[in-house]
Amino acid sequence: MGTNPELVALMLADARLPTGGHTQSAGLEPAVLAGLGADGNKLGEIEEYARDRSRTVTRVEAGAAVVARYFALSGLELTPVERAWAARTPSQALRAASRRQGRAYLRLAGRVWPGVLEHLPGDGEIARPVVVGVVGAVTGLSAVQTARLIGYEDAQTVVAASLKLLPVDPVDAACWLTALHPEIEELADAVRGLTGPGEIPACGAPLVDVFGQKHAAERMRLFHA
Amino acid sequence: MHESTRSFRLGVAGPVGTGKSSLIAMVCRELAGELQLGVITNDIYTDEDARLLRSAGVLAPERIRAVETGACPHTAIRDDVTPNLLAVEDLERDFAPLDVVLVESGGDNLTATFSPALVDAQIFVLDVAGGGDVARKGGPGIARADLLVVNKTDLAPYVGVDVVQMVADAEAARGGKPVLALSRSDAESVALLKKWVLEMTAVVRSGRHTPVDPGPMAPHSHVGDDGELITHTHAHPHDQTHAGVEVDTDRVVQAHAHSH
Numbered sequence: 001m002g003t004n005p006e007l008v009a010l011m012l013a014d015a016r017l018p019t020g021g022h023t024q025s026a027g028l029e030p031a032v033l034a035g036l037g038a039d040g041n042k043l044g045e046i047e048e049y050a051r052d053r054s055r056t057v058t059r060v061e062a063g064a065a066v067v068a069r070y071f072a073l074s075g076l077e078l079t080p081v082e083r084a085w086a087a088r089t090p091s092q093a094l095r096a097a098s099r100r101q102g103r104a105y106l107r108l109a110g111r112v113w114p115g116v117l118e119h120l121p122g123d124g125e126i127a128r129p130v131v132v133g134v135v136g137a138v139t140g141l142s143a144v145q146t147a148r149l150i151g152y153e154d155a156q157t158v159v160a161a162s163l164k165l166l167p168v169d170p171v172d173a174a175c176w177l178t179a180l181h182p183e184i185e186e187l188a189d190a191v192r193g194l195t196g197p198g199e200i201p202a203c204g205a206p207l208v209d210v211f212g213q214k215h216a217a218e219r220m221r222l223f224h225a
Numbered sequence: 226m227h228e229s230t231r232s233f234r235l236g237v238a239g240p241v242g243t244g245k246s247s248l249i250a251m252v253c254r255e256l257a258g259e260l261q262l263g264v265i266t267n268d269i270y271t272d273e274d275a276r277l278l279r280s281a282g283v284l285a286p287e288r289i290r291a292v293e294t295g296a297c298p299h300t301a302i303r304d305d306v307t308p309n310l311l312a313v314e315d316l317e318r319d320f321a322p323l324d325v326v327l328v329e330s331g332g333d334n335l336t337a338t339f340s341p342a343l344v345d346a347q348i349f350v351l352d353v354a355g356g357g358d359v360a361r362k363g364g365p366g367i368a369r370a371d372l373l374v375v376n377k378t379d380l381a382p383y384v385g386v387d388v389v390q391m392v393a394d395a396e397a398a399r400g401g402k403p404v405l406a407l408s409r410s411d412a413e414s415v416a417l418l419k420k421w422v423l424e425m426t427a428v429v430r431s432g433r434h435t436p437v438d439p440g441p442m443a444p445h446s447h448v449g450d451d452g453e454l455i456t457h458t459h460a461h462p463h464d465q466t467h468a469g470v471e472v473d474t475d476r477v478v479q480a481h482a483h484s485h
Contacts, residue, residue: 018305022295104307164296220270224293224308 005140009149012132015160020104024097025161025223026053026154030211032165033218040167047176050158054151054183056205060088061129062150063191063200066143068133070195072119078130084197085127091209093216097225099125106131113138144192151184164222232263232323233429234313235422236302236339238366239350241332244376246274248350248418249327251409253283255419260324260426263316264289265309267301267331274329288320298331306343313343325426335364341436345429346371349439351395353377357386360395368398369439372405372421379408 015021028036028049036045064085071078089095103125109116115138120126129150136146159173194200212225237245246266253262262284266274272291279286292312294301301309313326328344330337339347349366351359354377360367367373373395381388388406395404405421407414428434 016304018307020305020307020311022297022300022305023293023308024295100311103311107307107310161295219272219276221293222270222296224295 003139005142005145008135008139009141009145012135012149013152013156015156017108019108020101021157023224024101024157025165025225026050026157027057027094027208027211027215027225028158028161029165029221029223030215030218031207033215034207034211037162037166043162043166043168043172046158046162046166046168046173047179050155050176050180051183052205053154053158053208054180054187056203057089057208058151058154059187059191059201059203060085061154062147062187063194064088064127065129065133065136065146065150066191066194067197067200068130069137069141069143069146070133072134072137078119078126078134080197081133081200082127082130084200085130088200088202088204089127089209090204090206091212094209094212094225095127096216097212098128100224101128102126102131105135109135109138142192143194144188147188147191148184151187155180155184161223230317230321230323232313232317232326233346233426234326234328234344235425236328236330236344236347237350238302238330238338238347238370239332239374240334240355243332243350243352243355245329245332245350246277247409248348248374248376248407249329250278250281250283251415251418252327252422253278253281255415256325256422257284259423261320261322262288263313263320263323263326265312265316265326265328266291267294267298267309267329269294269296269298269331288316290316294331298333299337302328302330302337302343303340306340309343325422335359335362335366338366338370338439341438345434345436346425347439348372348374350374350376353381353386353388353391354384357391358394360391360398363398365439367395368400369402369437371425371437372403373399374418375404375406377408378406378414379410 011017031049036049037043064081068078068081071081086095105128106116106120106122106124110122113135116134119134120131132150133146155177159177162168163170163173191201215221215225237249239245249264256262264278264284266278268274268291275289275291278284278289290312292301292308309328313328316326317323330339347370349370353375360375375388375391375395378388392404392406405414405417407418409415
C-alpha cells in the first residue's frame with residue numbers, strides 16, 4: 001500500500017493522533033494520589049514507576065501486541081490472544097480502560113487502515129494492545145517495532161501525565177524518557193519472537209491493579225486510568 | 226451505529242462560571258417531558274458537573290455521564306473528540322432512541338469551541354457578570370456559535386452592565402446569528418431557549434443543517450495590497466437554511482426560519 005511502516009509507527013506514537021490518549025496516565029494519577037512522588041519531593045520516582053511498568057504490566061501489553069500481530073498475519077482468530085491478555089490483567093477496571101482505548105483505536109483504524117476491519121469489528125471493545133498488534137500487521141510493522149511502540153507509548157504516557165500531576169520540569173521529563181530507552185529496547189527484544197498466547201509474559205504489578213481499581217471509583221480524577 | 230439511533234448532538238461551551246451546567250439543567254427541566262435527552266459533561270475533575278446535574282433531579286442519573294479530559298478540556302472537544310464521541314454513542318445505544326444529547330464543555334476560555342465532528346450545533350454561553358465588554362471583544366464562539374446566550378441578565382443591575390448594549394454588541398459581532406438574553410428568573414427568556422432547542426432539533430432531524438465550525442480563529446485584521454484595512458474571519462461559508470431566534474435590542478424576540 002506504499003506506506004512506510006516507520007511512518008506508521010511515528011503516527012501511532014504521536015499524542016496528536018486522535019485516540020483519546022490525553023485521558024490516560026498509565027496509572028500514574030492513582031499512584032500519585034497514593035503518595036508516589038511525595039508531593040514533588042521525590043520526582044525521581046516517576047522514572048522508577050515507568051521502569052517498573054516496563055518490567056511488569058507493559059511486558060504483558062507488548063507481548064499481547066506481538067502475538068496479535070502474528071495471529072493477524074497468519075489469518076488466525078484473535079479471541080485467544082485477547083483472552084490470554086485478560087487473564088494476565090487482573091483488574092477489571094484496567095481491562096475496561098484498555099478495551100475502551102482499543103475501541104478508540106478501532107474507530108480511527110477503521111477509516112485510516114480499513115484492513116484492520118478484516119480482523120476486528122469496527123465497534124469492538126478489544127484490548128488496546130491487541131488492536132495495536134493488528135494495526136501493526138496490516139501496516140507492515142515488524143514484531144520489534146510493534147513491541148517498541150507499546151513500550152515507548154507506556155513510558156511516554158507516564159512521563160507526559162506527570163507534567164499535569166506533579167511539579168515537573170518538562171525537560172526533566174524528557175530526560176527520564178531518554179533514560180528509559182535501554183529499558184524499552186530490552187522489553188522489545190524480550191517479546192519480539194513470541195507467537196502463541198501462552199507465551200505472553202504473565203508478570204504482574206499488584207499495586208498497579210489495586211490503584212487501578214481504586215481510581216475507577218475516584219471522583220476527583222483528571223485521567224481515566 | 227444504526228442511523229435511526231443518531232441523536233441531535235448539541236454542544237454547550239463558554240468560559241468558567243457563565244452557567245453552562247445551569248443552562249443544561251434548564252433545558253432538561255423544560256424539555257424532558259417532550260424529548261428523550263442525554264447529557265455528557267467534560268470537567269476538570271471527572272464528574273463535578275455530572276454530579277451537579279444528577280442532583281438537580283432534572284434527568285435520570287444514568288442518562289448523565291462524565292468524560293475525563295486529562296486536564297485538556299479544549300483538546301477533548303476539538304483536537305481529539307474520540308472519548309466524547311464514544312460516550313455520546315454509548316448513551317445513544319443505551320437509551321435509544323434519544324432525541325438530543327447535550328455535550329457540556331469543560332469551562333475553558335473564549336477560544337474553546339466544539340469540533341463539528343462531535344456536535345451538530347453549539348450554544349456559546351457568556352454572562353453579564355463576566356463583563357459587558359466580552360461580547361464586543363468577540364472570538365469564534367461569540368461570533369459563530371449557532372446560538373449565543375448572554376446569561377444571568379437579572380444580575381446586570383448589580384454588576385453595572387447594560388444588557389441591551391451587550392446584546393447589541395453581540396449581534397454586531399454575529400452578523401445576524403441569534404443572541405438570547407437569558408435569566409432563569411425571566412420565564413419569557415426561558416421559553417425562547419426552549420423554542421430554539423426544539424426548532425434546532427427539528428432542523429437537524431430534517432437533515433437541513435450542516436454543522437458549522439466556529440473555528441479556533443477569532444476575526445482579525447490585516448492591511449491589504451492597496452493599503453486598505455481588511456477585517457475578516459476564516460469561518461466556513463454556509464448557505465444552509467436553519468431556524469434561529471433573533472433578538473433585538475429590547476429583547477422582544479421572534480423565532481423564524483431564515484437563510485444566509
